[in-house]
Amino acid sequence: MSQLFFSLGTNLGRRRHNLQQAIAGLRRYVTITAVSPVYETDPWGPVPQPPFLNICVAATTTLDPITLFTYCQQLEKELGREKTVRWGPRLIDIDLLFYDTLIYQNSALTIPHPRIGERAFVLYPLADIAPDFIHPQTGQKIADMATAVSPDTIRRLPQPLLEPGAKN
Template sequence: MAEVAISLGSNMGDRAAYLVAALQMIDARPDCSLVSVSSVYRTQPWGKTDQGEFLNLCAIIDTGLAPVALLDVVKGIERTLGRTDGERWGPREIDIDLLVIADVTRESETLTLPHPRMAERLFVLAPLAEIAPGLVVAGLRVDALAAALKTKAGAGDCTIDAEASARIRSGLSPIRGS
């Protein structure tokens, strides 16, 4: 089994429902299990800014799947939940990214690990620092990277949404180890 950090986000429809459904679908698989899930963060759009705010979170999962097979699984979950190909960084029902797979470095057309832009994105680093502060990316700990980005962020750029966090947690089975 490999430990994998993933990021999930949604800015269309019932955003919390999409997030909990995606987590439930991952955890329901016999080859994947949720280890930990961060709080939910309300975040401003990144890349394409003329759209609604996102709800984002990170999770750690254990899986026996190879990296590309896991990518196929999460992209299948996105399609099942209604995601269609749209404009890059545009609005979406659900977005699931593989961030880091323990001891895996990979660069291909289909998958690059660690995620090539995660160190630039507070909406990834803030929730990831909550559940894996000592994880090292780009030679630095995730908590240090998040702290550095927070100093540059605006007041409402990335804030915990307690209501959505409670809703996500209530929709999940107890997580192993918590």
């Protein structure tokens, strides 16, 4: 079994519902072991848009990373994602951050995700569920990487996305 981490984000429609649906869809391909608290984050990028809800998910799988990436893209489409503007508003975004300690790149997929170190909306929720995970390229703990970026654009929400023991 391989250990992996995802980042999920949404800023359109029923945002909590979108994240719950993405988790339910991911369960078809992976065994989810942890879900971070929900963070509301200011949008990132050049396009004016509403704030995001972001979470990170820890999971295990027997699938290879390419197959898993393909399934994640299919799931985004099933949930209504339309890729129109880069870094624009989205119903759901599912990013594969880490797959064990694999370092991999092709034209469609880079593992680890290349912009992890500059994104508070990834690092803070990831540090909640995997503070001691070591980035295979930088050698840094996720918790240490999180303290190096400003938390000014993110707010941890008090209500969990899933109730304890929930299956969706």
